[in-house]
Amino acid sequence: MDDQTRMMTGLTGLGGLAQADVGDPDSVRKQQSLGQPQQDIGDILQQIMAITDESLDEAQARCWPEESPAHWGGSDEPTEGGRAGGGMAGGGLPLNFQHRKHALNCHRMKPALFSVLCEIKEKTVLSIRGVQEEDPPDPQIMRLDNMLLAEGVSGPEKGGGSAAAAAAAAAAGGSPTDSSIEHSDYRAKLAQIRQIYHSELEKYEQACSEFTNHVMNLLREQSRTRPISPKEIERMVAIIHRKFSSIQMQLKQSTCEAVMILRSRFLDARRKRRNFNKQATEVLNEYFYSHLSNPYPSEEAKEELAKKCGITVSQVSNWFGNKRIRYKKNIGKFQEEANLYAVKTAVDAANVSAQASQANSPATPNSGGYPAPCYTPDGRL
DNA sequence: GGGTATGATTATCG
DNA sequence: CGATAATCATACCC
Numbered sequence: 513m514d515d516q517t518r519m520m521t522g523l524t525g526l527g528g529l530a531q532a533d534v535g536d537p538d539s540v541r542k543q544q545s546l547g548q549p550q551q552d553i554g555d556i557l558q559q560i561m562a563i564t565d566e567s568l569d570e571a572q573a574r575c576w577p578e579e580s581p582a583h584w585g586g587s588d589e590p591t592e593g594g595r596a597g598g599g600m601a602g603g604g605l606p607l608n609f610q611h612r613k614h615a616l617n618c619h620r621m622k623p624a625l626f627s628v629l630c631e632i633k634e635k636t637v638l639s640i641r642g643v644q645e646e647d648p649p650d651p652q653i654m655r656l657d658n659m660l661l662a663e664g665v666s667g668p669e670k671g672g673g674s675a676a677a678a679a680a681a682a683a684a685g686g687s688p689t690d691s692s693i694e695h696s697d698y699r700a701k702l703a704q705i706r707q708i709y710h711s712e713l714e715k716y717e718q719a720c721s722e723f724t725n726h727v728m729n730l731l732r733e734q735s736r737t738r739p740i741s742p743k744e745i746e747r748m749v750a751i752i753h754r755k756f757s758s759i760q761m762q763l764k765q766s767t768c769e770a771v772m773i774l775r776s777r778f779l780d781a782r783r784k785r786r787n788f789n790k791q792a793t794e795v796l797n798e799y800f801y802s803h804l805s806n807p808y809p810s811e812e813a814k815e816e817l818a819k820k821c822g823i824t825v826s827q828v829s830n831w832f833g834n835k836r837i838r839y840k841k842n843i844g845k846f847q848e849e850a851n852l853y854a855v856k857t858a859v860d861a862a863n864v865s866a867q868a869s870q871a872n873s874p875a876t877p878n879s880g881g882y883p884a885p886c887y888t889p890d891g892r893l
Numbered sequence: 894g895g896g897t898a899t900g901a902t903t904a905t906c907g
Numbered sequence: 908c909g910a911t912a913a914t915c916a917t918a919c920c921c
Contacts, residue, residue, distance in 0.1 A: 786917095787900075787918065826901095829909085829910095830900060831899090831900075833901095833910070834901085837913090841912090895920105895921090896919105896920090898918080899916100899917085899919095901914100901916085902913100902914080902915070904912085906912105907910090
């Protein structure tokens with residue numbers, strides 16, 4: 513590295529002074545009396561201190577619009593731009609605040625200074641290095657990734673959808689027959705979420721790379737004045753990426769939340785309650801009223817009913833539970849319904865037996881539990 | 894929009 | 908564990 517050699521040559525004249533002279537009024541005065549080079553060094557150091565106090569934006573704002581754009585803005589080469597030679601800024605050092613950066617850059621002592629900075633850097637960077645080289649993969653983000661993948665949000669376009677549908681079907685509780693509508697709806701919403709997720713992700717990635725480029729350019733630009741190793745730029749980029757990946761994690765998190773909400777909305781039957789279809793309630797009612805004396809279907813009967821109605825066994829149980837309690841609570845209200853189903857079953861029975869012109873009284877094998885429907889015109893028994 | 898119907902859930906009991 | 912009673916939350920209808 514040729515910085516190294518430069519550093520050595522620079523150090524011969526600078527090493528001791530650089531450390532001893534800053535901030536010591538006496539020594540400054542001494543130097544001033546000593547002659548031009550020492551005074552220059554003091555000035556340069558002060559300028560450096562001033563510049564480091566300045567924010568980047570300030571410095572940029574101050575320096576860009578000034579009259580030496582060719583030098584600052586023009587060339588892109590990272591480090592060779594400004595320190596061409598010692599004789600460049602031969603004349604009186606312009607102490608104008610506005611121009612100090614430029615002046616500093618052109619100063620003949622600059623290479624030496626640069627070398628000093630290199631040396632200091634060398635030490636500090638070495639001590640910094642290794643502090644946070646490898647960050648372990650965040651378990652949180654892995655969890656989110658896994659979920660998004662499982663949910664089909666972050667996976668490939670089409671396969672993901674079917675995977676999610678399968679998951680939904682599995683979670684729905686084993687009645688894949690009548691929930692296709694829900695599934696397509698669910699799928700559509702999921703696809704929407706996925707689309708938003710991907711577009712956001714893309715935006716973030718774009719912003720990240722833009723910002724990274726910006727910072728890299730800045731650093732390269734700065735590297736003319738102060739030593740910045742590629743390693744350091746790399747580190748900075750890594751830091752930026754970490755920041756952006758934490759934003760990404762937020763995106764993933766909120767996407768996960770959205771999926772969870774979607775799932776709960778579609779799979780939590782209580783929230784998205786749908787009435788059973790007409791045929792199903794008919795079947796259930798038929799059974800109920802034809803077993804009014806003992807409206808407690810056995811497990812097998814429940815399974816049969818569930819199959820016939822395209823619902824689950826527990827739904828059948830729920831239905832009968834609700835029906836019993838509501839019937840009992842207000843028999844009058846169910847009178848009409850009861851009669852209707854009684855007639856229906858009677859008709860069915862008649863049809864089946866292919867017998868008897870006269871419809872006999874409703875076939876309600878009454879033997880206990882619930883009162884049979886009797887034909888009181890309105891209401892209570 | 895409000896009232897009712899209805900499927901699901903919860904607490905309690907035996 | 909199943910039944911019941913009360914309750915919740917939504918669907919549905921006017």
